[in-house]
Amino acid sequence: MKAYRNYQKFVVIFLALYLVIGYGFKxxxxxxxxxxxxxxxxxxxPNQINDYGIxxxxxxxxxxxxxxxxxxxxxxxxxxxxxxxxxNFRDFxxxxxxxxxxxxxxxRGYLESLYLEEAGQIRYEVVARSWDAVDRWNGGGxxxxxxxxxxxxxx
Amino acid sequence: xxxxxxxxxxxxxxxxxxxxAGAFPNQxxxxxxxxxxxxxxxxxxxxxxxRLLTNSWFVWQELEEIAPVWPVxxxxxxxxxLGINIIGASAYITSxxxxxxxxxxxxxxxxxxxxxxxxxxxxxFGKINHGYHTWLAVTFFFIFLPDGNWKAIENSVGKRxxxxxxxxxxxxxxxxxxxxxxFLKVGWGLVQMVSGEIGIFHPMGFSYQVAQSLVKTNETxxxxxxxxxxxxxxxxxxxxxAYIETFSIVAVFRPKAHRTWGTFLALFHVGSFFxxxxxFITNILLLGLLFVNSPFAPAGFHIxxxxxxxxxxxxxxxxxxxxxxxxx
Numbered sequence: 001m002k003a004y005r006n007y008q009k010f011v012v013i014f015l016a017l018y019l020v021i022g023y024g025f026k027x028x029x030x031x032x033x034x035x036x037x038x039x040x041x042x043x044x045x046p047n048q049i050n051d052y053g054i055x056x057x058x059x060x061x062x063x064x065x066x067x068x069x070x071x072x073x074x075x076x077x078x079x080x081x082x083x084x085x086x087x088n089f090r091d092f093x094x095x096x097x098x099x100x101x102x103x104x105x106x107x108r109g110y111l112e113s114l115y116l117e118e119a120g121q122i123r124y125e126v127v128a129r130s131w132d133a134v135d136r137w138n139g140g141g142x143x144x145x146x147x148x149x150x151x152x153x154x155x
Numbered sequence: 156x157x158x159x160x161x162x163x164x165x166x167x168x169x170x171x172x173x174x175x176a177g178a179f180p181n182q183x184x185x186x187x188x189x190x191x192x193x194x195x196x197x198x199x200x201x202x203x204x205x206r207l208l209t210n211s212w213f214v215w216q217e218l219e220e221i222a223p224v225w226p227v228x229x230x231x232x233x234x235x236x237l238g239i240n241i242i243g244a245s246a247y248i249t250s251x252x253x254x255x256x257x258x259x260x261x262x263x264x265x266x267x268x269x270x271x272x273x274x275x276x277x278x279x280f281g282k283i284n285h286g287y288h289t290w291l292a293v294t295f296f297f298i299f300l301p302d303g304n305w306k307a308i309e310n311s312v313g314k315r316x317x318x319x320x321x322x323x324x325x326x327x328x329x330x331x332x333x334x335x336x337x338f339l340k341v342g343w344g345l346v347q348m349v350s351g352e353i354g355i356f357h358p359m360g361f362s363y364q365v366a367q368s369l370v371k372t373n374e375t376x377x378x379x380x381x382x383x384x385x386x387x388x389x390x391x392x393x394x395x396x397a398y399i400e401t402f403s404i405v406a407v408f409r410p411k412a413h414r415t416w417g418t419f420l421a422l423f424h425v426g427s428f429f430x431x432x433x434x435f436i437t438n439i440l441l442l443g444l445l446f447v448n449s450p451f452a453p454a455g456f457h458i459x460x461x462x463x464x465x466x467x468x469x470x471x472x473x474x475x476x477x478x479x480x481x482x483x
Contacts (some may be wrong), residue, residue, distance in 0.1 A: 002273035004317050007299065011324040015331050022335065034224040034283055035291045036274060039336035045354045045363050051371070055259045071373035081372045087282035107281070110220045114280060134359075137383050 012144070048143070050130045052093025054116075057150075058123035076119045082145045085115050093126055096149050122153045179278065181453075185276045186315040190305055193297060194257050194446055200270065200294065201250040203287070203437065207277060208243050215276070217420035224283070226275035226327040230421045243277050260302035267294040286437045289329045296325035319450070326413075326445050330403035333420060337401030344397070360388035368431050376432040389430070396423050402466035410451035411464040417446025422430055 018036055025031055026038035054070040057063065070089065073080045088111050095103040116122045126149040131142045216236045223230050230238030246269045252259075253266035270292075274287045299321045301308060308314035340355055347354025353435050362383045369379055382389040399419045406416035421442045427433040446452075453460075463469045 004288045004320065007317075007320065007324075011296075011327065017330060018331075019335060023339075032283060034226070034278055035271065035288055037283070037285055037288055037332075038339065039285075040338050040339045041285070042364055042368070043336075043339040045344075045347060045352070045357075046367050047353050047363065049367055049371075071371070074373075081374050084280060084282040084284070085374050086371050088280075090283065106222070106306050110222050110281060113218075113220050131370075133363050133370055134383060136370045137366040138377075 046133065047131055048132055050128070052090050052094075052096075052148075053067050053127045053129055055125040055127050055147075056122060057125055060120040069127075070115065070124075073119075077115065078118065079115055082115075088115070089126075093128060093148065095119070096126055097128070111149075116153050123150065124153075125150050168398065181314065181317065183309075185319055185450040186309070188320055188448070192444055192448060193322065194254075196297070197250070197254040197257050198267065199265075199440060199444065200290070202245045203290070204250045204270070204273065207273065208247065211277070211363040212239065212243050220227045221276075221279045222281050223269070223279040224275045226271050227279060230276070230279075238305065239276060242269070242272050252306045258301075258303060258305050260298065263294070263300070264297050267291075267298055270294050277356075286435060289332055289438055289441055292328040292332070293325045293445070296321060296328060299324075301307065316359065322450065323407075326449070327404075327407045329441065329445060330407040330416070333397070333400045334402070334404035337397055337399075337403065340397045341401055355393055358390045361393035362386045364393065365389065365431050368433070374432050376428070376430055378429045379431070382430050385476055392430075396426075398467070399423055405466035409464045409466070409469075410449065411453060411460055412466065412469075413446045413449035413452040415461050415465065417442045417449065421447070 021033065021036050025033055025036075026040050032038065055067050056070065056073060056076070057067045059076070070077060070085065071080055078083045079085050088107065092104065092107045092111055095107060112122075116124065125147045128144075128146045128148050130144045132140065136142075144146040210395060216239055218235050221230070221235060226241065227238065229460070230242075233241065245265075249262065249266040251268040252262040256262050270287075272292055274291060278284055285334055301318060304360065305318070308318065344355035344360075348356045365376075365379055369375060382392075399416070400423075403416060403420070406412040421439045424433075424435045424439050424442075432441050463472055
């Protein structure tokens with residue numbers, strides 16, 4: 001009976017700790033410690049989105065007449081519609097804006113090999129953008145676009 | 156603490172609506188069903204491990220760089236190819252053993268560890284996905300199920316009760332996670348409302364949420380355009396989703412609400428796919444196993460009972476009836 005009572009207490013403490021750690025890391029550092037998660041999914045309704053995009057400007061040394069964002073590259077990249085890619089680009093942009101060189105190099109290492117290099121030698125811009133979601137869904141453009149860095153894969 | 160736990164349980168379930176025998180109206184039946192569901196769960200884990208590995212094992216072997224989460228940090232030392240071979244082989248072997256010899260705790264422990272590593276590797280590419288977090292929690296809680304011959308404890312009320320308590324704790328963890336998500340939606344929605352922003356409590360809230368989710372990755376979904384451009388259709392769905400998520404933790408204390416709530420949450424995931432192209436399909440399977448087939452849910456389908464046991468709505472009905480009978 002004692003073991004049973006202890007188990008009940010363990011479950012309550014476990015879930016309480018899970019909540020504290022999950023929410024704590026989300027609220028203080030906006031990150032998670034796998035496999036604990038705040039379960040913050042679609043919590044914020046962004047009235048205006050400020051994000052970062054990867055804009056492709058040259059492939060294998062050939063300048064593109066019309067540079068395009070990674071998510072528009074259906075014919076060039078397998079993962080063009082990947083949410084994982086989008087969030088990695090976001091983290092990359094955030095690290096650049098914060099001037100966190102170590103994090104920039106860390107993310108760049110896997111970002112290029114996971115998403116870009118499959119299409120050849122890519123020159124790309126990291127662009128800070130702002131946009132209205134409903135407006136863009138209905139064909140509108142970005143409110144602002146600012147290039148914050150330019151890189152070439154493997155260099 | 157035990158007293159406080161009892162008080163909490165009493166507060167969350169609706170006293171007087173339970174069967175006289177308490178939370179386990181037919182304990183023997185519940186035990187038989189729970190045992191079967193646990194066995195099925197481990198077979199489904201084997202299926203999921205196979206699905207993940209057949210899709211990705213060879214692709215993962217070719218990777219040059221990853222961002223390993225802590226359960227697979229050691230891949231930095233072994234190299235990716237050897238690392239994924241170890242993770243893949245151990246996940247396959249332990250999931251087969253756990254599916255075949257579910258009653259042996261050692262195999263459940265080994266499976267929980269290797270499954271954690273497999274899902275850890277799957278999440279070692281920067282952004283973390285959450286499709287298997289609830290599964291990981293269930294594999295963790297099921298470790299505490301009794302070790303040895305489950306048939307032998309069939310005739311012991313106390314041991315059956317312990318088994319069912321562990322089973323219920325896994326259910327509680329799953330619904331608790333949904334509630335955590337709901338608390339944040341409601342809490343942040345209030346903040347946005349007070350700030351005068353468009354949020355969950357604004358009729359345009361869902362339109363903005365759906366549009367931003369799809370535009371970010373240049374995707375579309377079957378019902379997306381309808382919902383984005385007709386906010387009045389989407390808003391009630393958004394509010395309902397927040398209600399269902401938030402009150403999940405209450406529903407877990409009400410066995411008569413398990414089936415309904417499990418179905419609601421599964422439909423919420425189906426709806427998310429049609430509106431936002433979000434594929435949380437692994438959770439649909441888990442909800443079906445643990446809740447739609449909940450061993451604690453009474454047999455039969457009685458709409459008034461279901462309504463009376465719905466969190467918040469059921470409580471309001473209860474209060475109304477109470478007040479009405481007091482007036483008489």
